[in-house]
Amino acid sequence: MRDALEVLLDTLHALKEDGLERVVADDASLAQLHAAVKAMGLSAAATAPVRNEAPKAAPRPSPAPAATFPSASAPATPARPPAPSFPKPPTVKIPAEGSKAEKLAAVAAQMQADPVCNKHLHAGKNLVFGDGNPESPVFFCGEAPGAEEETQGIPFVGPAGQLLDKIIGATGLSRRDVYIGNIMKWRPELPTLVGNRPPTPEEMAYCLPYVVAQIEIIQPKVIVALGLTAVNGLLGHDPDRKMGAIRGKQFSFHGVPVIPTYHPSYLLRNGTAKSKRMVWEDFLVMMQTLGMPISDKQRGYFLPKSA
Numbered sequence: 607m608r609d610a611l612e613v614l615l616d617t618l619h620a621l622k623e624d625g626l627e628r629v630v631a632d633d634a635s636l637a638q639l640h641a642a643v644k645a646m647g648l649s650a651a652a653t654a655p656v657r658n659e660a661p662k663a664a665p666r667p668s669p670a671p672a673a674t675f676p677s678a679s680a681p682a683t684p685a686r687p688p689a690p691s692f693p694k695p696p697t698v699k700i701p702a703e704g705s706k707a708e709k710l711a712a713v714a715a716q717m718q719a720d721p722v723c724n725k726h727l728h729a730g731k732n733l734v735f736g737d738g739n740p741e742s743p744v745f746f747c748g749e750a751p752g753a754e755e756e757t758q759g760i761p762f763v764g765p766a767g768q769l770l771d772k773i774i775g776a777t778g779l780s781r782r783d784v785y786i787g788n789i790m791k792w793r794p795e796l797p798t799l800v801g802n803r804p805p806t807p808e809e810m811a812y813c814l815p816y817v818v819a820q821i822e823i824i825q826p827k828v829i830v831a832l833g834l835t836a837v838n839g840l841l842g843h844d845p846d847r848k849m850g851a852i853r854g855k856q857f858s859f860h861g862v863p864v865i866p867t868y869h870p871s872y873l874l875r876n877g878t879a880k881s882k883r884m885v886w887e888d889f890l891v892m893m894q895t896l897g898m899p900i901s902d903k904q905r906g907y908f909l910p911k912s913a
């Protein structure tokens with residue numbers, strides 16, 4: 607049963623990464639899914655991003671996974687808690703004086719004291735502001751902290767982070783050279799600590815002033831947006847946006863070019879040469895934008911071997 611649920615979750619994550627915002631599942635399938643999750647001693651909310659909502663536009667056919675759970679008579683339970691309403695986003699104050707590191711520390715202290723951020727924190731866990739070189743020419747913007755990150759208070763330290771470190775390493779930079787943050791400053795809450803869910807547009811909008819302050823202080827030459835959620839958080843939520851369609855296009859956020867690419871966790875689930883090459887091409891664009899030297903060997907990473 608756990609295997610089946612993991613396959614379902616993987617499929618939903620992959621569909622989400624491909625731009626799918628909603629999956630239509632009938633009440634009977636949701637009830638069956640809920641019963642299966644409950645039988646494992648978990649909460650149904652851990653199965654997010656399933657939502658029992660009708661698509662807003664251009665409905666896509668329901669994917670098969672939900673249909674693999676036959677009808678049951680138990681009442682349907684929404685697989686995701688209702689989106690909490692948020693107060694107005696905070697006014698973030700950047701000190702007029704001081705180094706970039708000092709200014710970042712001041713903004714991080716404001717976030718650490720923010721009652722809204724703290725209210726959403728899992729007990730005993732940490733808010734995650736950002737990590738790295740305040741003088742970095744690049745700002746990597748991810749989605750939200752996961753389990754490892756909220757434990758350590760540092761972004762991208764779990765499996766996706768280890769892969770991100772490797773990709774950064776392939777450019778000739780190291781994690782010490784760059785700055786890494788997330789569009790969300792706390793791990794989106796779930797009734798259990800199992801799994802992750804993407805942040806809602808409201809949650810991201812609340813955290814955005816902290817991200818804007820980070821970018822205004824660091825003044826990177828380029829922002830690499832890791833995954834569609836980060837893109838939506840930065841550029842404004844667009845349910846029809848798809849990573850496959852926006853890669854390679856030009857965007858900007860507060861005057862800084864934005865390079866969208868797939869999230870490293872997408873590569874962990876779908877590590878084909880083709881998907882690695884797509885991400886690598888986006889990193890080549892980043893290197894070019896930064897005026898970094900690119901060797902022939904680097905240009906050829908993940909290209910199909912010629913016969």
Ligand code: URA
Pocket residue numbers: 748749750751752755760761762763764766767788
């Ligand atoms: N995924 C993210 O988007 N951010 C993290 O910090 C970790 C995993």
